[in-house]
Amino acid sequence: MASHLLEGQALINNNVTFIQGDSIYLVSADRDTIEIDRKPFSIRYFGKRYNPEQKQFYAAQIAVLDNRKDIGVLTVGMSTENIAYFEPGSGMAQNENCNDYIMAVNESGHHYLIYENESHRRVDLISKKANILELQWNVSGVNFRQTKDLSFSEMKKSTLYFVIFLDRNSDDIFDEGELKVVTVNFKS
Numbered sequence: 408m409a410s411h412l413l414e415g416q417a418l419i420n421n422n423v424t425f426i427q428g429d430s431i432y433l434v435s436a437d438r439d440t441i442e443i444d445r446k447p448f449s450i451r452y453f454g455k456r457y458n459p460e461q462k463q464f465y466a467a468q469i470a471v472l473d474n475r476k477d478i479g480v481l482t483v484g485m486s487t488e489n490i491a492y493f494e495p496g497s498g499m500a501q502n503e504n505c506n507d508y509i510m511a512v513n514e515s516g517h518h519y520l521i522y523e524n525e526s527h528r529r530v531d532l533i534s535k536k537a538n539i540l541e542l543q544w545n546v547s548g549v550n551f552r553q554t555k556d557l558s559f560s561e562m563k564k565s566t567l568y569f570v571i572f573l574d575r576n577s578d579d580i581f582d583e584g585e586l587k588v589v590t591v592n593f594k595s
Contacts, residue, residue: 421584423571424451425591426543440590445559447507451533451543454573457521464577467530467542468493470517470570473551477514478568478588487579492517493572507547509556512567520544559593567591 425432425441427448432441455465470492472478477492487493491514498519499511508529511518522528522542533541550556551564571587574580 420453421573422452423573423587423589425449425589426451434587434589437586438588438590440592442592442594445562445593445595447545447547447559449543449545450569450571451541452571452573454522454540454542455538455575456540457523457527459523465521466498466574467520467544468498468517468572468574469520469544470514470572471510471512471549472514472568472570473512473564473566474514475566475568478570481570481581481586481588483581483583483586485581487572487574487581491515492570493579507545509548509550510546511553512549512551512564513553517570517572518544562593565593565595567593 423434425434425443425448427443427446430443432443434441450469452467454467455463457463457465472492481490488495491497497516499513499516520529522530522532522540525532530542530544533543535541548556548558549562569589569591571589572581573585575585576582
């Protein structure tokens with residue numbers, strides 16, 4: 408199980424978990440493939456509280472892509488500036504305080520997921536231990552390039568690529584353990 412040392416000597420778990428009903432898909436490797444049903448699901452991860460007053464902009468950044476070539480060669484040490492879906496200004500803010508989101512598939516943007524408090528959040532707080540939060544993003548459907556919202560059963564694609572960036576030190580660099588690339592195959 409990979410962990411990452413943060414300020415205050417707190418250990419944070421770098422695993423990402425996809426949850427669908429009673430099924431749990433643990434992603435501990437930097438690159439992994441899972442297969443899920445064509446139904447709503449959640450992505451659970453560990454992070455820190457978003458705190459703009461203290462200039463602590465902790466967020467999960469998740470790009471969802473439908474073309475394998477858009478993953479490119481993502482490696483430790485790369486800057487997000489040169490990656491179209493993570494470059495500055497490409498974050499897509501969801502409505503705050505929703506329990507379910509329509510996931511946007513877009514090669515020029517990413518979901519910018521924060522948890523400041525129960526009044527200002529884009530993900531749900533599952534648990535808290537010291538300054539480490541267990542957070543969950545609930546996904547109820549999909550939208551390809553700002554067209555029509557679809558349920559997963561209406562989606563024609565059978566594979567989507569999730570690039571999950573948990574920038575632990577807010578330096579916009581893929582450091583060890585901060586990046587997960589997950590190929591999600593949807594069962595027919």
